[in-house]
Amino acid sequence: MLPPILIEGLVYANIITLLSIGFTLTYLTSRIPNFAQGTFASVGIYVTFTVTKIWGLNVYLAVPVGFTLNALIATLIYKGILRTLKKHGASLVSLMISTLAIELLILAGINIYADIIQAKLWIISRTFLLKYLDFSYVGLPGIFIVLTIFVLSLTVVLYLFLNRTKFGIAMRAAVEDPDLASLLGVNVDLVSTVSWFLTGGLAGIAGCLIPLWFQSDPNTGSMLTVSIFASSVLGGLSSIYGAILGGYIIGLTEVMGNSVLTRLLGGWAAYYRLLIPLTILCLTLLKAPRGLVGLIESIQTRGYKLQLIRRR
Amino acid sequence: MELELLTLFVMDTIVFFAIYLLVSVGLNIQMGYTGLPNFGIVASVAGGAYTVGWFVGRFAMMIYGIEGMDFINNNAYVVTQINAKLANDHLTAIMIFLLTMGLVIIVGMALGFITAYPAIRLSGDYLAMTLIAMAEAVRVIGIGFSPIAGGTLGVQVPDPFAWMGKMRYFGVIILILTISIITFLMVQLIINSPFGRLLRAVRDNEVTAESIGKNVVNVKIKAMILGSILASIAGALYSFYASATIPAAFTRYDWTFWAWLMMMVGGTGNNIGVLIGTLLVVLMRRLIAFYKFSLAAFLPFEPLWLELIGLGLVLILIMIFKPQGLLAEKPTRVRGVKSD
Numbered sequence: 001m002l003p004p005i006l007i008e009g010l011v012y013a014n015i016i017t018l019l020s021i022g023f024t025l026t027y028l029t030s031r032i033p034n035f036a037q038g039t040f041a042s043v044g045i046y047v048t049f050t051v052t053k054i055w056g057l058n059v060y061l062a063v064p065v066g067f068t069l070n071a072l073i074a075t076l077i078y079k080g081i082l083r084t085l086k087k088h089g090a091s092l093v094s095l096m097i098s099t100l101a102i103e104l105l106i107l108a109g110i111n112i113y114a115d116i117i118q119a120k121l122w123i124i125s126r127t128f129l130l131k132y133l134d135f136s137y138v139g140l141p142g143i144f145i146v147l148t149i150f151v152l153s154l155t156v157v158l159y160l161f162l163n164r165t166k167f168g169i170a171m172r173a174a175v176e177d178p179d180l181a182s183l184l185g186v187n188v189d190l191v192s193t194v195s196w197f198l199t200g201g202l203a204g205i206a207g208c209l210i211p212l213w214f215q216s217d218p219n220t221g222s223m224l225t226v227s228i229f230a231s232s233v234l235g236g237l238s239s240i241y242g243a244i245l246g247g248y249i250i251g252l253t254e255v256m257g258n259s260v261l262t263r264l265l266g267g268w269a270a271y272y273r274l275l276i277p278l279t280i281l282c283l284t285l286l287k288a289p290r291g292l293v294g295l296i297e298s299i300q301t302r303g304y305k306l307q308l309i310r311r312r
Numbered sequence: 313m314e315l316e317l318l319t320l321f322v323m324d325t326i327v328f329f330a331i332y333l334l335v336s337v338g339l340n341i342q343m344g345y346t347g348l349p350n351f352g353i354v355a356s357v358a359g360g361a362y363t364v365g366w367f368v369g370r371f372a373m374m375i376y377g378i379e380g381m382d383f384i385n386n387n388a389y390v391v392t393q394i395n396a397k398l399a400n401d402h403l404t405a406i407m408i409f410l411l412t413m414g415l416v417i418i419v420g421m422a423l424g425f426i427t428a429y430p431a432i433r434l435s436g437d438y439l440a441m442t443l444i445a446m447a448e449a450v451r452v453i454g455i456g457f458s459p460i461a462g463g464t465l466g467v468q469v470p471d472p473f474a475w476m477g478k479m480r481y482f483g484v485i486i487l488i489l490t491i492s493i494i495t496f497l498m499v500q501l502i503i504n505s506p507f508g509r510l511l512r513a514v515r516d517n518e519v520t521a522e523s524i525g526k527n528v529v530n531v532k533i534k535a536m537i538l539g540s541i542l543a544s545i546a547g548a549l550y551s552f553y554a555s556a557t558i559p560a561a562f563t564r565y566d567w568t569f570w571a572w573l574m575m576m577v578g579g580t581g582n583n584i585g586v587l588i589g590t591l592l593v594v595l596m597r598r599l600i601a602f603y604k605f606s607l608a609a610f611l612p613f614e615p616l617w618l619e620l621i622g623l624g625l626v627l628i629l630i631m632i633f634k635p636q637g638l639l640a641e642k643p644t645r646v647r648g649v650k651s652d
Contacts, residue, residue, distance in 0.1 A: 033437040033440065035440075035444070081628055084632055085628070085631055085632060088632050088635065089635075090631055090632075090635065092436050093343070093349045093440075096349070096351070096437065096440050097351075097572050097576065097627070098627065098628055098631055100351075100564075100569055100572070101624040101625075101628055104565060104569065104620045104621075104623075105620070105624045105625070108618075108620035108624070111614070112613045112614075112617045115612065115613030115617070116613055119612045225444070226449075229441040233441065268457075271453075271455065271456025272452065272453065272456055274448060274449055274452045275449055275452070275453075277445070278445045278446065278448075278449050281441070281442065282430070282442065285433075285438060286433065289434075289438070
């Protein structure tokens with residue numbers, strides 16, 4: 001069977017991938033780096049908590065609830081706050097600091113919810129792990145199977161959506177050149193709204209499944225922030241497939257690198273797990289700022305140029 | 313009793329105002345005047361605090377020849393012993409304080425130089441992401457590597473003001489306020505000097521500044537270093553005030569976000585505005601903290617979260633309705649030139 005470290009790595013990589021797809025999507029369509037992306041996942045964590053511990057239902061029933069709730073929250077945030085700010089001519093820096101403020105608002109909301117549950121229902125609502133609720137199939141944990149299948153099919157669905165449907169093509173046009181696209185009748189604002197809806201939903205799904213594998217509390221989501229940045233930047237912040245690639249690379253390197261380092265240097269190395277994505281982030285920005293996608297593109301164009309030279 | 317409570321409240325507000333003033337003015341130098349959005353200013357604050365946690369106790373142990381003890385493992389015992397000696401030895405205590413502050417400034421410079429590395433190469437969102445990640449890393453290193461400042465538990469810091477005796481509480485606060493105000497005035501001088509105008513020139517139009525022969529990269533590095541030094545001093549003073557350094561306290565909300573909020577409320581690029589903004593935000597936070605216990609009786613949750621919601625909304629509203637802050641930036645006054 002698969003070695004446990006690989007399962008651990010892939011579960012983490014899948015979660016990071018889902019979050020960084022969302023991060024890249026909103027960055028592409030509305031040009032806002034959403035620093036609250038990690039905290040969106042925390043909302044999902046508490047949806048799972050509610051569904052399993054309070055309503056006593058199956059864990060996987062939390063996923064559709066988390067998707068809808070989070071998608072609505074994200075849409076509301078975009079429509080209510082960020083678009084208003086943009087209309088008032090806010091600069092990029094103000095938009096970034098406002099996403100930090102939004103992170104704070106969501107975090108406070110989750111904490112209030114957790115406090116109320118603890119006070120009224122007498123259930124411990126922080127630092128919980130729901131691993132025991134998960135099923136397992138041929139020795140593989142359920143979350144691993146579900147997440148892997150979901151991310152793979154999501155890749156296919158997104159590819160079909162962006163290439164085969166009218167709205168998907170309009171979305172790509174809006175990313176490429178918003179002014180020209182809106183001139184040709186594409187509703188650029190609708191495109192942004194849909195992308196925020198999707199971002200929230202995907203983060204909700206990732207968040208719903210986090211408690212099945214990791215110990216969770218309201219801050220768990222924002223701890224992932226650095227990894228999300230790193231994988232999105234490694235992907236190049238220019239295409240969703242880049243984010244998927246980056247998410248897998250960062251997730252696997254983080255988990256495996258961490259295990260190798262702990263084995264070589266001792267248990268204290270585990271504290272510095274965060275330094276792995278940080279190093280990759282800095283190296284990417286300094287050596288290949290356009291990320292993996294940019295790197296692949298430049299290799300392709302170089303090959304094309306070589307062909308041209310040879311033909312001459 | 314009432315009077316005592318009021319004094320406590322005023323003193324608390326003053327000390328937090330003085331400490332946060334340094335951070336937000338430091339940020340204002342970087343963001344307001346030079347246009348470098350430093351989303352990781354907490355790294356410098358933490359650097360200053362770690363330096364105090366790491367240096368003061370060990371140095372005092374060396375001076376007083378306390379041997380066979382580990383500063384971190386036997387922290388409480390060592391600190392009590394040192395404090396007892398420092399209480400009768402104010403010359404050594406003052407020397408330790410000054411030496412530590414010197415070291416803190418060097419650490420602040422180093423951190424500013426490190427954060428300038430991405431700041432001169434990247435811009436906007438990429439810079440913000442890198443600096444947030446770097447600041448997280450500084451915090452994680454502090455929590456994980458216990459020899460610096462005790463790891464998760466933090467360390468107690470020997471008190472170089474123990475010789476003040478009963479007046480220690482007021483003495484330290486007055487000292488912190490004095491340092492803060494003097495630094496603020498010095499920054500005002502710098503900002504109104506040709507160098508201050510150069511900072512604004514770089515912010516407003518890099519190409520023009522470069523075309524008239526100014527070294528833009530150099531200016532940006534200097535601005536990052538200057539801001540970082542101020543933030544480090546703030547972190548160090550905070551550690552001295554609390555007589556402890558707890559690495560887990562240096563989160564991006566507590567230092568980066570609040571500093572940004574103070575700057576945005578007061579007025580980006582206007583130090584007087586930032587001063588007013590800092591005062592307002594600190595006063596608001598202290599009021600909430602002060603009435604926390606009377607609020608807690610009515611609410612089924614921790615009132616602390618209301619503070620986050622309130623101030624988060626304040627920031628968003630300020631940015632929608634008054635993006636320049638309470639006091640907008642004014643042109644620099646230059647002798648002999650009429651501006652307006």
